[in-house]
Amino acid sequence: MPRILVAEDDAQVLRLLECTLKQAGHEVVAVRDGREAIRRWDDGAVDLVLLDVTLPKQDGYEVATAIRAAEAGQRHVPIIMLTVGSDVQQKVRGLRAGADDYLVKPIHTAELLARMHSLLTRFASGGTMLRPPLGRLIAFYGAKGGVGSTTLAINTAIALHDERDRKVVLVDGVLQFGDHRVFLDVGNDRRSSKDAVAAPVVDAEFLQSILVTHDSGIDLLLAPTSPEEADLVAEDRFAGVLQELRRMYDYVVVDVDKRLSDLTLSILEHADEIYIVLTADLSCLKNARLVIETMSRIGFDASRLRLILNRSNAHTGISIAAAEGALRRKFDHRFTNEYRSATTAQNSGTPVVMGDRDSALGREFIALARSVDQSGTPQITARAGSGSRKG
Ligand SMILES: Nc1ncnc2c1ncn2[C@@H]1O[C@H](COP(=O)(O)OP(=O)(O)O)[C@@H](O)[C@H]1O
Numbered sequence: 595m596p597r598i599l600v601a602e603d604d605a606q607v608l609r610l611l612e613c614t615l616k617q618a619g620h621e622v623v624a625v626r627d628g629r630e631a632i633r634r635w636d637d638g639a640v641d642l643v644l645l646d647v648t649l650p651k652q653d654g655y656e657v658a659t660a661i662r663a664a665e666a667g668q669r670h671v672p673i674i675m676l677t678v679g680s681d682v683q684q685k686v687r688g689l690r691a692g693a694d695d696y697l698v699k700p701i702h703t704a705e706l707l708a709r710m711h712s713l714l715t716r717f718a719s720g721g722t723m724l725r726p727p728l729g730r731l732i733a734f735y736g737a738k739g740g741v742g743s744t745t746l747a748i749n750t751a752i753a754l755h756d757e758r759d760r761k762v763v764l765v766d767g768v769l770q771f772g773d774h775r776v777f778l779d780v781g782n783d784r785r786s787s788k789d790a791v792a793a794p795v796v797d798a799e800f801l802q803s804i805l806v807t808h809d810s811g812i813d814l815l816l817a818p819t820s821p822e823e824a825d826l827v828a829e830d831r832f833a834g835v836l837q838e839l840r841r842m843y844d845y846v847v848v849d850v851d852k853r854l855s856d857l858t859l860s861i862l863e864h865a866d867e868i869y870i871v872l873t874a875d876l877s878c879l880k881n882a883r884l885v886i887e888t889m890s891r892i893g894f895d896a897s898r899l900r901l902i903l904n905r906s907n908a909h910t911g912i913s914i915a916a917a918e919g920a921l922r923r924k925f926d927h928r929f930t931n932e933y934r935s936a937t938t939a940q941n942s943g944t945p946v947v948m949g950d951r952d953s954a955l956g957r958e959f960i961a962l963a964r965s966v967d968q969s970g971t972p973q974i975t976a977r978a979g980s981g982s983r984k985g
């Protein structure tokens with residue numbers, strides 16, 4: 595019988611959870627505060643923890659952190675955080691602290707049991723199985739429209755697969771006006787993130803049925819085909835999908851929306867690296883600075899930000915040195931302005947790294963993929979060792 599530790603300070607909610615879980619055949623250890631939760635977890639065999647974020651004495655984040663520290667990577671008891679409202683910060687903090695999933699109160703019994711079941715199956719050996727390291731989340735963010743963020747995301751994703759033999763999923767994070775179907779010649783009939791967030795439990799098998807395999811060998815999570823459909827994609831659900839994708843792939847490459855919505859911010863917060871794409875013009879410089887400042891305000895580690903200057907040889911009246919001066923950072927990568935390759939690629943639905951890989955632009959895209967992969971080799975090698983890679 596699975597043993598569930600439930601930490602919840604609201605007596606009524608606690609009683610309800612206890613009742614539900616017992617009816618479903620679980621053994622329940624019920625506690626009302628964080629310190630007690632850590633103590634009871636320490637007692638021994640707990641198969642799963644349900645953890646309210648707002649616990650007295652030590653809150654849910656502290657409890658999760660303490661449990662993960664005590665486990666020291668030797669075991670992994672699944673933790674589900676119980677959060678209030680749709681506050682992204684709470685969810686992100688929970689995941690950072692080591693939670694595997696979260697549920698927003700009021701909790702629906704069917705969803706709770708389904709998610710618990712999914713985690714209990716994944717960590718079937720009673721919490722002794724190690725969670726394989728997650729794949730890397732790489733975000734491309736355009737400082738304004740038309741600077742090449744989609745072009746870069748697509749070509750990097752394909753080159754990571756093609757040149758580095760990585761398992762890659764490309765996500766169109768521009769939900770309302772995503773371009774990937776056009777750039778990659780994929781029909782409007784293929785399924786999208788709207789379908790991915792529709793199920794109460796998102797697991798690998800379900801996502802496989804939504805993802806589209808592209809001719810290049812990478813998988814695609816497409817954007818919905820209309821703005822109305824895009825509105826149906828809730829940001830917490832989308833974050834859950836990304837998290838599951840990281841378990842399935844070496845790389846989750848996301849083409850992010852320019853608008854800093856909750857959904858975009860939650861993607862950026864989860865990202866291992868953010869590539870800010872700009873051209874050397876004033877509005878890009880202004881926006882890039884704003885984004886860098888926003889990221890530092892929400893505590894994003896600046897060493898995970900990269901700056902890309904696209905169309906670097908195009909005449910804009912602003913030199914590279916002046917642009918770098920304005921941003922107080924050097925560009926990490928620069929890309930040639932190559933109108934012909936870029937336009938042909940777009941019109942034919944065949945990305946440059948597939949149709950024109952020997953062009954200057956093609957070689958630069960491949961070099962970027964190498965650099966992305968080299969900086970992430972330890973994490974990816976650890977995944978390969980865990981046997982999570984296909985082929
Ligand atoms: N280095 C480049 N040289 C020439 N054209 C480019 C380059 N990068 C992108 N483009 C073109 O610029 C346009 C906008 O690119 P896109 O990737 O859609 O930008 P974003 O996603 O930032 O809006 C596209 O037509 C694309 O083919």
Ligand SMILES: [Mg+2]
Pocket residue numbers: 743744745768773849
């Ligand atoms: Mg785009």
